[in-house]
Every structure is written in C-alpha cells, then in structure tokens.
C-alpha cells in the first residue's frame with residue numbers, strides 16, 4: 001500500500017487517477033485549492049482531502065506537513081494541476097507558468113524529504129505533447145497546428161523540470177506524461193477527447209512503477225515521446 005498525493009484531483013484526469021489508485025488499495029490524498037470541492041471529491045472516492053493551491057507556498061508547505069504528520073512518508077506524487085488560458089499577456093503568462101511550472105517546483109521541493117522516506121518513490125508530471133519540440137515542429141503531428149504558445153511553453157518547461165529532477169534526485173523516479181487528448185473541463189471548448197478514465201490509467205501505470213522502473217522519461221500511450 002502506497003501513500004499518494006495528487007494535485008488538482010477534484011476533477012478531470014486527477015480525480016480519475018485518485019479513483020483508480022484508491023481502487024488499487026492505496027491511501028490517496030486529493031489535493032485541491034477549493035476546500036468544498038476537494039472535500040466532496042475525497043468523500044466520493046474514499047480518499048483524504050488536503051488543501052493545496054500549487055501557487056501558494058504556505059499552503060503547499062502546510063499540505064506536505066499534514067501528510068508528514070499522519071503518514072511520515074510519501075510514495076507517489078502526481079503533478080496534475082494545470083491551467084490552459086488563451087492569451088500571452090503578462091498576467092496570463094505569469095499565471096500559466098506559476099501553476100504549470102513553478103507549482104511543480106514548489107510541491108516537489110516540499111515533498112522531497114517525504115519522498116526520501118519511501119522505499120519506492122515515484123513522481124509523475126502530467127505534462128503535454130504540446131510542449132514537445134519534436135511534435136510542434138512536425139507537420140504530421142496535431143501539435144504542429146496548436147496555437148496556444150504560453151501553454152505549450154509552460155508544458156515544455158514542466159517536462160524539462162521533471163527531467164532535471166530525475167537527473168539530480170537519484171533514487172526517486174521522475175517521469176513526464178502526455179496523458180492523451182481527454183474530454184475534461186480544460187478541453188470543453190473543443191470537440192472530442194477520450195474519457196478521463198483512460199488517460200488516468202496511463203498516469204497510474206507511471207505512478208506505480210517498480211523500483212527498477214525507468215526515470216527521466218517522457219511518454220504517451222505509444223511509448224517514449226520525443227522531446
């Protein structure tokens with residue numbers, strides 16, 4: 001049984017990831033910035049709630065301190081919280097990078113001491129192929145045609161941050177994932193998308209790697225995804 005924390009787990013891919021990890025018998029902390037919606041999600045799932053806004057240093061510290069005081073370790077950390085807003089003006093770009101990039105650093109730094117107490121620590125970043133330099137320069141890929149520059153740049157940075165942690169933090173696996181195009185509130189303005197259950201299965205696979213599993217990878221359903 002592992003202790004897991006998922007950021008932004010009150011809905012979408014994060015919620016489904018939490019549901020599947022609970023079903024596998026793990027202790028799951030639903031991290032959410034809205035107390036009411038987070039508590040409701042945790043109660044629905046049989047999970048625990050922890051207030052966590054990834055842009056708020058004090059809340060991040062408090063959330064990890066809570067998990068430390070109850071569990072004394074963390075085995076699985078899923079950086080799932082993310083936003084996609086249209087535009088590239090200063091405030092919009094700062095919000096995107098604060099949430100999608102700096103948030104990963106904030107939560108990771110606060111979680112490292114707890115991850116070090118785990119015998120099998122796994123960190124998964126729910127990134128995006130929109131941040132793959134290979135995909136956005138390949139006319140055969142759908143990412144080539146996407147125009148949300150700030151989101152793409154923030155996901156490229158999220159993947160890079162994950163890779164750098166994999167290199168610097170021996171003994172903790174850090175992997176980044178393109179979860180697959182998914183029908184969630186984030187993509188509600190666009191057509192299609194697969195159910196969040198399917199994308200969450202990919203997150204759970206990476207979050208439950210054995211001790212000899214890979215680190216420093218960027219993947220999608222097809223396997224290794226080019227940077």
Ligand SMILES: NC(=O)c1ccc[n+]([C@@H]2O[C@H](COP(=O)([O-])OP(=O)(O)OC[C@H]3O[C@@H](n4cnc5c(N)ncnc54)[C@H](OP(=O)(O)O)[C@@H]3O)[C@@H](O)[C@H]2O)c1
Pocket residue numbers: 007008009010011012013014031032033034052053054055079080081082083099126127128129178179180181182183184185186187193
């Ligand atoms: N859907 C796709 O096709 C797709 C494709 C590639 C990658 N992704 C990535 O997958 C992840 C999950 O997205 P989704 O599609 O499930 O979208 P979603 O349904 O909009 O869920 C996003 C989650 O992130 C939370 N969040 C946003 N800002 C936060 C903050 N500052 N602190 C804590 N939580 C915060 C949201 O909480 P609130 O409810 O409070 O807003 C929500 O729980 C994101 O990182 C996204 O970039 C999605």
